[in-house]
Amino acid sequence: MRVDGREITVSGNLLQPLVRRTNDIFRLSMATVFLAAVVTSSLVTRRDWVALERSISGVVALLTPTQSNLVYLAYGVAILALPFAILIGLITARQWRLLAAYAAAGVIAVLALSINSSGFSAPRWHFDLDDRLRTLLSQFLDDPRWIAMLAAVLTVSGPWLEARWRRWWWALLLAFVPIHLVVSAVVPARSLLGLSVGWFVGALTVLVVGTPALEVPLDGAVRALIRRGFAVTALTVVRPAGAGPLVLWAACEVADDPDVSHVPRVVTEPPQAIVEMYGPNQRSGGIVSQVWRRVRLRNSETAPLHASMRRAVEHRGLMAIAIGELGVANSTTIALAALERGWTLYAHTQPRGVTLDATSADVSLVGPVWQALGVLHRHQISHGDLRAKEITIDDGAALFGGFGSAEYGATDVLLQADIAALLVSTTAIFGAEASVGAAIAEFDETTVLNASRRLTKAALPKHIRDSVPDASVVMTAARDEVMHQTGTDRIKAETITRFTRTQVIQLVLLVALVYVAYPFISTVPAFFSELRTANWWWALLGLTVSALTYVGAAAALWACASGLVSFSHLAIMQVANTFAATTTPAGVGGLALSTRFLQKGGLGSLRATAAVALQQSVQVITHVALLIFFSVIAGTSTNLSHFVPKTTVLYLIGGIALGSIGIVTFVPALRHWLGTAVRPRLKELGGELVELMREPKRLAIIVAGCAATTLGAALALWASVEAFGGGTTFVTVTVVTMIGGTLASAAPTPGGVGAVEAALIGGLAAFGVPAAVAVPSVLLYRVLTCWLPVFVGWPVMRWLTKNDMI
Incomplete structure (x- = not known):
């Protein structure tokens, strides 16, 4: 790959796998509701539709017959050329996997409106107007099957298209309603049926096939890193995009471009970085997950909602900077930028040290881990994801990574959740006695005792429980050790849900x-x-x-x-x-x-x-x-x-x-x-x-x-x-x-x-x-x-x- 005269080596597979994402389900649900509304209203109030459309058409039809024919002819040419323009664009972009879904959606949409009790035929729901322009193009405009096919292929190809072209082509397709009313040549109600059927077929096809691989704007990512004084020489795919971001390893040399010589350099020796790229569909389930947590848990248990994927990534980068200022972050933020086609870049240095779950389980390390958490809590910061793989040991000091769930100005509830999570993670590695002892040494007995009330399946997040073997045994051991070291007879479980069992x-x-x-x-x-x-x-x-x-x-x-x-x-x-x-x-x-x-x-x-x-x-x-x-x-x-x-x-x-x-x-x-x-x-x-x-x-x-x-x-x-x-x-x-x-x-x-x-x-x-x-x-x-x-x-x-x- 060549970017601004620089040759950059790219190795690994950049394509996202076909997956069914939340927005695909939303799209199909909305298409189903729209189709049901159109069909129901057409069957129940068809005569009222016809009367209303005739009345509106008579009021707004200001064009002369000649002008109407010209508008009708121009729009017919555009509608006829639209599917071929999309097809040529896909072929030019070499989206070969899309062609089968593209063709299937178009054929299914046409067949769906061609079947009736007598076999295959086109619906005839329009007026017989003698002054209508009778040409080949008008037949395409009058036939709802053509509108259905266009809606289907537009829906299927939408994830591959640039947002600008997608908006323009949908605007062109939906323009048939005002144009038909102004021209006063055809009733748009039957075309609405074609539109609803096509949208439903396209949404169903996308759900079955999966959200496709998107073009990754690597050139924009390279330019964003160069602006931060990080001249990339090679990119290697560490993990393809899928359930998480596209992760790349970047090698670089110090930028010698005069235009960027004034930029503070955050490169390491040897210069290298971890680049995470979030696509437009990468976190489509994030808002759903956040809303579900809001519904299921009490307000004190949930962090503020992130309005978008970009805001969530920005939050992570800013928390990494804040925790890095305290000296307990294992990586440094290099760059965060919005790229083309809805992508967001987050680059940081490679984490320092060895992950806690890969250490030799030396009991002497449990103290620094709890001391590092104490540093965060004294500055009112909660980490939110204290799995062992997010904690590293570097020269005897404990450092943290993975700040996607971190919160600045955290509530006491979130701080207690941190202590409970770290009790589980450290107990699984160092044992309950050493873990609880280090926790009490860093915090007081009352704080650890209150946090131990959250050592339950309901209170601990699933990703924390899944990170340790036999989580229920580990939680029981930690809870029993807390009772032993604090002299408590019983620990009452914390109620965190809005509705108890x-x-x-x-x-x-x-x-x-x-x-x-x-x-x-x-x-x-x-x-x-x-x-x-x-x-x-x-x-x-x-x-x-x-x-x-x-x-x-x-x-x-x-x-x-x-x-x-x-x-x-x-x-x-x-x-x-x-x-x-x-x-x-x-x-x-x-x-x-x-x-x-x-x-x-x-x-x-x-x-x-x-x-x-x-x-x-x-x-x-x-x-x-x-x-x-x-x-x-x-x-x-x-x-x-x-x-x-x-x-x-x-x-x-x-x-x-x-x-x-x-x-x-x-x-x-x-x-x-x-x-x-x-x-x-x-x-x-x-x-x-x-x-x-x-x-x-x-x-x-x-x-x-x-x-x-x-x-x-x-x-x-x-x-x-x-x-x-x-x-x-x-x-x-x-x-x-x-x-x-x-x-x-x-x-x-x-x-x-x-x-x-x-x-x-x-x-x-x-x-x-x-x-x-x-x-x-x-x-x-x-x-x-x-x-x-x-x-x-x-x-x-x-x-x-x-x-x-x-």
Whole structure:
């Protein structure tokens, strides 16, 4: 390459890979919205469009027929020549990879508007005006397919074109609307359809193919370096442009040009530099990432937004100068300049020293690293990217590089984030004891303790966690060492997000509650009309029995936990448990809530999980035993086909079960999982049951609590049936409740909504209860045992959360 008479050797590949960038997605999204708007408005208000365009055309059509024909002819020549001019320009620039996308976009756009119910033909949405100029050129202007093709090829070739030519050609294409109105020869509405289709096809083609390689203005970069007294003699590509900037290594000699002799020289010995070049599409996702951080994190956690890619690069260069003045920067800024075609240059000297992750892990080096961070913090500067590869050791001193996230005048939050990040980076290299000790020696214990609250996955940025092996273990080790050296019993995690995990879970549960309650809401009017004839004393009995089931469930879980938690709080938790279990499929939310409550009550994770599993196991055993007992009492003559699956379904369930057993048997990974994960749990549960048999009093409490839960639900349904004048026995209702509830438990809907009602109504009908009684009885039963506790459970869950019980 020759620049201003200088011969410069360039080695390496300068081309960017084809990648799908954020602006490609934005372009396609906007094209989709525009196409939908044009198509919808054309279909819905086509007559209004025609009337409006005729009226406007009649008002602004000031040209005589001869003048209109000349304008029409000139514009037609320009539109006809436009695609060929773009094609010639691409061939001249040797953009061979673009030609296939260029041709594909044009052909697809034309075909998209040529297909109708009768085959291939052009749309005919214009007026038949006898005074129109009828020439070959006018047919191109009248045909929306030509406009669509032009829009498609312009969109595809846009990333390769210079901004000036791109703007002029788009202005020429969009000029068809005012020209058509002035000439009063054609309705532009159909051309808008061509424009929207072409833009959509072109945007989709660019997204599929990827943003192309752009011409790199190396001559401008060389001139910018020469102006700084850095006469480049050779450029070597270190890293092609892609997810990051184009990085080049530049060799030079001291500039001897008289015109630049007055410029301060910042060259090194030997003269060399690292040149980073950011293309116009290089950081298209930067603003999206910054906005997402603003939405997700609190304001104190995010730095001010950079308005553009150039401002972000300038910020990095200025921070390098500021930190260099403090003597802790490993490189010096050489040049920063805006180049042609939207590129930005940032050049700096080669980093001095050896990166921290490449050192011999000498413990004596951890002190200088923390001392260097102390220098930054005393000047109210945060680094923001304290990975080991951004820290170098030069002659025993620690230096920093990579200042893209640095902030001058940083807040206390950003300074604490620096300390937490460096704790992770240094702990991974030097160990927790040396790292925490050096941090406390440089800062005080309170500062390090407050910063250690950010040693969590949510608080530490992903690039920091990815820079160390097994980040979770490293964070735990650093946090434990901070507690040890500061004498603290517990470190509470810092909340950095706008919404905590608990708030997100509660929001999801509320949405689920609305979803599952919607089918019930539709039956509310008919249900309330039936309530006028209900016996409210029976309904009150059902409500009382429903409340007692929570006492039974609490007693069973209290005994499973060996009485190590508060029984009263456990009973209150059962109300919140109903909310969590109803709003999640298969009741998994209730199990998770119970486990969490026991953990907060002082039980370990394994002990809490075992207690919940034990309670559920005894509940199943008790349920099956009661079902067999009451089924025998009810007799075998009753028709249960309404809620018992058909033989085909039973065979299907059996086949699926056998197939699952076969898959587990023949797949090694599943056998390993069964042996390492499931079998130990089952063995532990079996041991718990055997141990429970040796404690009759505790066993009796658990069985009585589980039985009270099952029988209480049956008694509540029986009271609901009696409230509407039903004539069935408690034994039959118990069978219906247990069988119907068992079958509906497999339903995928939260709380079994829909499945429970259908199973119970069908079961009551099988025992001869009329539908006029069964339907309102089941709805009242669900109100008493499900919906009232659910709406009460929401504030109860918030109260438990506020008091740190869950």
